[in-house]
Amino acid sequence: MTARTLFEKLWATHEVVAETADTPAVLYIDLHLTHEVTSPQAFSSLRARKLSVRRTDLTFATLDHSTPTDTDQLFGKIPIRMESAAKQIHEFEKNCAEFGVELLGLTHKQRGIVHIIGPELGLTQPGKTIVCGDSHTSTHGAFGALAFGIGTTEVGDVLATQCLLQRKPKTLAVNVEGALPFGVTAKDLVLAIIRELGVGGGTGYVIEYRGSTIRALSMDERMTVCNMSIEAGARAGLVAPDETTYAYLQGKPHAPQGPAFDRAVAHWKTLPTDAGARFDRQIDIDASMLEPMITYGTNPGMSIGISAKVPTQANDEVHAKALAYMGLTAGQAVQGQPVEFVFLGSCTNARLSDLRAAAAIVKGHKVAAGVRFLVVPGSQQIKHLAEAEGLDRVFIDAGAEWRESGCSMCLGMNGDLVSRGSYCVSTSNRNFEGRQGVGARTLLASPITAAASALAGCVSDPRSRLTA
């Protein structure tokens, strides 16, 4: 039999109807995750066509995007301040009830950012196809699942038929070798990969991250890498499942249990790319050459090592426009740039390991005067685990705000916003103009760079605060 890639195996086992020149493949979806922002119009379409949700058992719902992270608003002590957000949340609650979709509602202990709770609950598993009306669905690819973001019309298609019409994408291997140097995290690695590929370089491809560096990453770190695949234009990123994956999933509530788990592992072991399988394209990354990364521009490809200077690109209007927006000039260092906000959160970097790494830097220190440091755990479960370890006290004692889980300041839909013209070191995934608020200036970085910057009051190299 011909050697096949992980992607090709995932694709082949989910084709309900194979593609032809005239029609795309009908692809079966094993897990459909939904949230309040990209589903209302899909439920309306279902209602208009008098359709039901085909597989409520494969559909899960959570509240994250426009959801308050303020405790009193979340738990109903005071009304949700943003009226439009409140309306959207309530409409979602109604839709889920009417169509029989299980919703992890506002006060549910398992609620959280959709891409954090899927893995955490064991819903995300190797070999599955997973979609959500959110581009960061690529996160789930860390488990060897084919996971990608879809639009709202497609959300409706999946609700009604559990299938999508898809043309087969091409495959791109990103081979990463070399140990990550001291102070260099998975976030820095993926920022370097995006810089290498460019923000459109992955368009039309599914990425498989391969090589010894990737194998050595924890599941949390693999999720950070896969999460940002879309920032290189690739709808999906994959990491082949291995012992790290199985160990993570064992005992998770929705993962197979007992003998069923062993059978599942035996199947998952057949998924990795066969020796000799061909990719449409390959790139190589030497991780040992990296340093902590920081963005300076208005897309995630515009990044530099923290000790480097903002590049000069003559006659490049996009570069010039980005620097004007950011209030930075070519040739200057970003390190040392004063900041008014630091955001530790988002589906990229709000897992327990991210909070621990940041807390280790913050512990016993104070957030610099004039800096608002918002810490937003990725899920309520992570929040409670962090509190059991005392991480909340570390952040609160330092002067940070400790919030309920949600997407929060990554996109500011719930009112957690960066003010106009202010700089924010953010562990999220997008530094687009206005992403964190109108006129906000986002500097993407790792959790430890964010923590070090919060203490210094300016963009700061985390290595000086780490003990080797």
Next chain:
Amino acid sequence: MDPIHTIRSRTVVMPSSNIDTDQIMPARFLTTTTRDGLGKHLFADWRYDGRGQPVADFILNSSEAVGCQILVAGRNIGCGSSREHAPWGLYDYGFRAVISTEIADIFRNNCLKNGLIPVVVDEATHASLIETPGAVVSIDLEHCVLTLPDQSTVPFVIERFARHCLLNGVDETGYLLSKSAEITSYEARTQR
């Protein structure tokens, strides 16, 4: 959805590359629960200043943009968020086609499902369109041909099934629903 065969219009040119969907439709307008009325928020942060006044030199605020149905944009338009609110806003504003050298995957899919034709052209054609804002261009979906102001023609590629749907004013959901028997049989066969 109404069938679409040909679009003939002057162009609006936005030459920047990597115009992301956060620019096309900023997140604060995503709390809507309908598809309607998003045209007024299209490119809101480039179109209006901090006091909500139109930014004088932004193309959509110029009289030349009125009635234009074709947006010519720099490379990789539609990158970022999967929000379908971006094509909903473009359509509501009046656009019926987007031309670039590269169009981001999710955005392209979303356009096709909302009566917006994504047209990918070569660098030279793109450069000529960028240089001549307001040029009258015609897009023939049936024959997949773009006709430039000098009457020269450029073929373009569009996924065949999506083209069929646009030409006939039908949507993909109906097709998927017609595959119900195959889906049921797949579920039984694979124990899903």
